[in-house]
Amino acid sequence: MLVDDRRVQLHTHQLHRHESLGARYSSGMKAAVYTRYGPPGVVRVEEVAKPTVTDHEVLVKVHVATVNRTDCGFRSAKPFIVRFFSGLVRPKVTVLGTEFAGVVEAVGSGVTAFEVGDRVFGYSEDRWGAHAQYLTIREDGPIATMPINVAFDLAAPSTEASHYALTSIRKAKIGSGQKVLVNGATGAIGSAAVQLLKTIGAEVTAVCDTPNIELVNGLGADRVIDRSIVDFTKDQQTYDVVFDAVGKSSFGRCKRLLKPGGIYASTDLGPGAQNPILSVVTPLFGGKKAMLPIPPKYDQELVNYFKGLIESGEFKPVIDRRYPLDQIVEAYTYVETGQKIGNVLIIVDPAT
């Protein structure tokens, strides 16, 4: 999660300088800007300068982005450890947004992989900036041409949650025939995990609330536990891996569900931030272990991997609500209810 915000900072600075001179902007763009940590209301949509490309970068006109839990963490600086990446006192990056889908509008003089007019999607966690009409990204960064016959709104939410899910699956070395329980199977990460696990032939038990059982069955789960009726930690079956994709359980509560040598993986720090410690300590004893899938990997190969799965029909990100960029505060507020089903989209270009 290394952050390079120099370009956005520079343009915001330039804008303010121009503003003080009373200048008008011919090359501005709309962006969701925040300059201090806090609740959704710290974000405001305003005009900033449009970024320009260097030799090996492409300029993308963003059509669709998402508000996800990574954006929420960096906006609120919660948990506190986020500040070691986002800026100790105030945010180093002023325009958030990781996932994007759009069209290449300009390329640097050294770019060979993309052309103006290419439809592209990707994951800009090192730069951020997708909550804006334009972003720049290196041509060898986490960007790829769009999956064939797919709209921007399906490509945009296909990288953030899914790369957390994939990192967990790969780190736990889950293979064909292994039994995996996914808690939070309707969240962004959980719904991606169920689908990605099925692509490798795992046997999936998914946990969700009553209204979402049909959805989770449709994602390919072999068995569904209704969490409003049954406490999944009391399940009689045992698993190679328990993947808590919403961080609502703990290693202690799930240990009895694990086969000998089984793995408990979580996307959250856990009660009292125990998961980072447990992920270091439990492997030392050689039995059941806890695992935190960090650092998650994201690069061009990963974006192309998801592109292939979307094209083959094996992966289809679940979409919940859509908000225009002007209503991004409402989008953040909804995402932070912790009750979204899959992904929340930001429609940056209303013509999309």
Ligand SMILES: NC(=O)c1ccc[n+]([C@@H]2O[C@H](COP(=O)([O-])OP(=O)(O)OC[C@H]3O[C@@H](n4cnc5c(N)ncnc54)[C@H](OP(=O)(O)O)[C@@H]3O)[C@@H](O)[C@H]2O)c1
């Ligand atoms: N490691 C990181 O850097 C990182 C990055 C991003 C996210 N995260 C964490 O990963 C987690 C998942 O993120 P996400 O975006 O996938 O979440 P999400 O989409 O917000 O998850 C919402 C889903 O969770 C389910 N849920 C709510 N309360 C639950 C409970 N008590 N037990 C089981 N399921 C419950 C709900 O479905 P049902 O009502 O159908 O159960 C809802 O569909 C979050 O806790 C987030 O903080 C971590």
